[in-house]
Amino acid sequence: MPELPEVETIRRDLEEKIIGKKIASVLILAKKSVHYSIDKFIKVLTGDKITKINRRGKLLYCSFTKSNLFLLIHLKMTGQLIYRQNKKITAGGHSLGAIDFELPNKFTRVIIKFNDGSELFFNDLRRFGYLKLVSTEEKDKILQKSFGIEPLTSDFTWIDFRKIFNKRMTTVKALLLNQKLISGLGNIYVDEACFCAGVRPNRRVNKLTVTEIKKLFICIPKILQLAIKNRGTTFKDFMDSDGKQGNHIDFLKVYGRDGEKCKRCKGMIQKIRLGGRGTHFCPKCQK
DNA sequence: GTGTTTGTTATCAA
DNA sequence: CTTGATAACAAACA
Numbered sequence A: 001m002p003e004l005p006e007v008e009t010i011r012r013d014l015e016e017k018i019i020g021k022k023i024a025s026v027l028i029l030a031k032k033s034v035h036y037s038i039d040k041f042i043k044v045l046t047g048d049k050i051t052k053i054n055r056r057g058k059l060l061y062c063s064f065t066k067s068n069l070f071l072l073i074h075l076k077m078t079g080q081l082i083y084r085q086n087k088k089i090t091a092g093g094h095s096l097g098a099i100d101f102e103l104p105n106k107f108t109r110v111i112i113k114f115n116d117g118s119e120l121f122f123n124d125l126r127r128f129g130y131l132k133l134v135s136t137e138e139k140d141k142i143l144q145k146s147f148g149i150e151p152l153t154s155d156f157t158w159i160d161f162r163k164i165f166n167k168r169m170t171t172v173k174a175l176l177l178n179q180k181l182i183s184g185l186g187n188i189y190v191d192e193a194c195f196c197a198g199v200r201p202n203r204r205v206n207k208l209t210v211t212e213i214k215k216l217f218i219c220i221p222k223i224l225q226l227a228i229k230n231r232g233t234t235f236k237d238f239m240d241s242d243g244k245q246g247n248h249i250d251f252l253k254v255y256g257r258d259g260e261k262c263k264r265c266k267g268m269i270q271k272i273r274l275g276g277r278g279t280h281f282c283p284k285c286q287k
Numbered sequence B: 001g002t003g004t005t006t007g008t009t010a011t012c013a014a
Numbered sequence C: 001c002t003t004g005a006t007a008a009c010a011a012a013c014a
Helices: A004-018 A038-045 A136-146 A158-163 A172-177 A187-197 A210-229
Strands: A023-028 A050-056 A059-064 A070-074 A079-084 A088-091 A099-102 A108-114 A119-124 A130-134 A270-274 A277-281
Touching (some): A004 A050, A004 A059, A004 A079, A130 A136, A172 A277, A187 A277
Antiparallel strands (some): A079 A119, A088 A099, A270 A277
């Protein structure tokens, strides 16, 4: 479940690896994963070079040397972007031994081959993710329409953050998951941000004190920065562009820890269902 | 066979 | 028009 820290980890790594490399060929194994005319998609990419990889929330968008179109990549729940130079790659981030696995595998949906022999694999077990091409105008329209405040940038101001709590009745969980209001947070980091701020995810946002909103404002970038430093959370499917796991799971305070002891107060972490999502919190540390 | 996992959108109600 | 809540999608696994 790649959220902002996982997508940013991939973005930074790929920038080091594929910028300026000429695309030799494109192989589409699952048409559904490419939201564009298949023929045109291949035609546009082949022979061109990616000049820059940007990120907005959980969405990646790439610009090209020749084409004026942008390549949008959304990993949704199980998407992976894995880059390799040889036939086999070595994976396994934790203390466990390295695993070798073959690529492409049964979940590989698109392969982009570069003229130095290296390859970029788009894998996606659930097929929610996609690659698509859009014009500058379409790209700008999408970014404007679907994405709220971007954390970790100068857009993330106290004034704007506080504004999204105004005149709303929804829960903290639903508000922070809403990409149109604040982008990049998903189920893991919303729960973690709420724990950090001492706020229960099921609280109504209009009942929060200014102090509590301020705590969320401080906690959100803090948690995202740390997760990026740890190269993301691998709960199930996430792996970086080398096929390695993230290291942040041991730093999680509540997500996936239901039934375990709270690291702060030794109480029991609870799990509830909120807005159809698994939601974790400490009843003692969060009010 | 059933429930569970979640990012995003569609849909409906108020 | 806005907001909120919920279902739906997809596929594998315990």
